[in-house]
Amino acid sequence: RITGDKLMVMTSSILCLALVIHNESRGEPKQGKAAVAHVVLNRAKTHDKVCKTVHSKGQFYTKPVKNESSKAWVDSKVLAKKVLSKQIKDPTKGAKYFHNHTVKPKWKLKRVGKIGKHTFYK
Numbered sequence: 001r002i003t004g005d006k007l008m009v010m011t012s013s014i015l016c017l018a019l020v021i022h023n024e025s026r027g028e029p030k031q032g033k034a035a036v037a038h039v040v041l042n043r044a045k046t047h048d049k050v051c052k053t054v055h056s057k058g059q060f061y062t063k064p065v066k067n068e069s070s071k072a073w074v075d076s077k078v079l080a081k082k083v084l085s086k087q088i089k090d091p092t093k094g095a096k097y098f099h100n101h102t103v104k105p106k107w108k109l110k111r112v113g114k115i116g117k118h119t120f121y122k
Contacts, residue, residue: 012050013048013050014080014081014084015077015080016040016050016054016055017037017080017084018073018076018077018079019054019062019065020036020054021033021036021037021076021079021080022073022076023061023062023063024036024098027117028117028118029116030079031091032115032117032118033079034079034083034090034091035091035095035116035120036098036118037079037080037088038090038091038092039097039120040053040054040060041083041084041090042090042092042094042095042096043096050084091115092120093112093113094112095113095120096121097121098118098119098121099118100118101114101117101118102117107121109121109122110122
């Protein structure tokens with residue numbers, strides 16, 4: 001049984017990760033959403049650093065969710081919990097960066113693949 005501070009960290013981590021899933025990959029298939037979530041985890045390394053990673057300046061789109069009863073938000077929270085509890089494996093092979101296909105950054109990073117409308121890099 002998890003109580004106290006650990007429960008707060010876990011709940012916060014789920015909400016922070018869900019925010020990125022919702023804002024960055026809402027229209028993607030499940031694997032694409034999981035891939036975006038894993039980029040956050042690959043950067044954060046531990047659950048207690050997820051929110052700090054998500055809210056680091058200029059890294060992820062963290063606009064507040066307008067409709068917290070929407071299916072997209074509920075699904076994002078469910079997926080975040082599954083990713084954090086390791087029920088869904090990392091489809092990005094350890095990627096720490098991604099971008100939407102509509103942008104063309106000049107990154108000098110190793111491309112590890114495409115999932116949905118995102119390209120992932122190490």
